[in-house]
Amino acid sequence: MTLIDTHAHLGDGAFDPDREAVLERALASGVELIVEIADSPADWEGALSLCRARPSRVRCALGLHPYYADQWHGELHARLVRAAAVPEVAAVGEIGLDYAKCPLPPPQQKTALLGMLDAAEEAGKPVVLHCRDAYPDLLELLESRLRGRPPAKERFRGVVHCFSGDKEQALRCVGLGFALGVDGPVTYPKNHGLREALAAAGLGSLVLETDSPYLPPQSSRGKRNEPSAVAEIAAALAAALKLPVEEVARATSANARELFRI
Numbered sequence: 001m002t003l004i005d006t007h008a009h010l011g012d013g014a015f016d017p018d019r020e021a022v023l024e025r026a027l028a029s030g031v032e033l034i035v036e037i038a039d040s041p042a043d044w045e046g047a048l049s050l051c052r053a054r055p056s057r058v059r060c061a062l063g064l065h066p067y068y069a070d071q072w073h074g075e076l077h078a079r080l081v082r083a084a085a086v087p088e089v090a091a092v093g094e095i096g097l098d099y100a101k102c103p104l105p106p107p108q109q110k111t112a113l114l115g116m117l118d119a120a121e122e123a124g125k126p127v128v129l130h131c132r133d134a135y136p137d138l139l140e141l142l143e144s145r146l147r148g149r150p151p152a153k154e155r156f157r158g159v160v161h162c163f164s165g166d167k168e169q170a171l172r173c174v175g176l177g178f179a180l181g182v183d184g185p186v187t188y189p190k191n192h193g194l195r196e197a198l199a200a201a202g203l204g205s206l207v208l209e210t211d212s213p214y215l216p217p218q219s220s221r222g223k224r225n226e227p228s229a230v231a232e233i234a235a236a237l238a239a240a241l242k243l244p245v246e247e248v249a250r251a252t253s254a255n256a257r258e259l260f261r262i
Contacts, residue, residue: 004207008035029230037094059089065094066102069112096130128161179206218232
């Protein structure tokens with residue numbers, strides 16, 4: 001059984017003591033590919049270096065997390081388009097809206113998000129969207145932006161990372177051409193609503209993530225997360241969908257390759 005972790009932060013300082021061992025554990029658990037997320041311009045070059053050292057095992061996304069929305073400016077647009085032209089870059093992200101923990105005002109976050117969406121479109125890359133306590137605004141923004149446009153050439157325009165919305169929001173995301181990222185929270189016993197929303201979206205719209213070193217699954221709550229945990233996430237999703245875990249692994253990996261055009 002092979003798996004893909006579509007969202008990890010291997011460049012995080014939490015992995016400095018044992019990054020290579022973490023990668024080896026991931027491989028041993030069946031993770032054939034990891035998408036490294038560089039969500040600050042200061043991290044872009046490090047993510048590219050990580051990919052170039054492991055060309056068959058790591059791709060990356062370059063973005064501007066809403067935490068850094070105050071760094072948005074027109075020159076960053078051009079810099080991102082240039083940086084994303086190389087084959088190691090699979091997407092633009094993570095980008096989005098965060099009304100839970102980000103101190104920057106929503107209008108500033110939206111301006112940065114729209115700018116990064118424009119850059120992703122110019123670069124011809126899918127996007128990795130971050131959304132926390134902001135689904136109504138994110139969906140309104142996306143629906144307004146896409147209204148009247150021709151259908152996407154690719155099945156997926158991007159992915160809503162660590163989807164945490166309800167069933168109706170899941171279906172709206174899927175209807176706009178976005179995959180849904182499934183992370184450790186799917187393993188948490190009380191997250192019945194999340195599992196129902198993912199089931200409504202359907203296996204054909206789901207990809208697996210860990211968000212390492214954050215969001216550990218139930219078995220390691222309170223500890224550092226790793227890409228190897230994607231196996232536990234796959235098992236929990238399989239149980240929620242009442243499907244064999246091998247089928248979930250196969251489908252989510254195919255979705256991930258289509259999403260990131262790998």
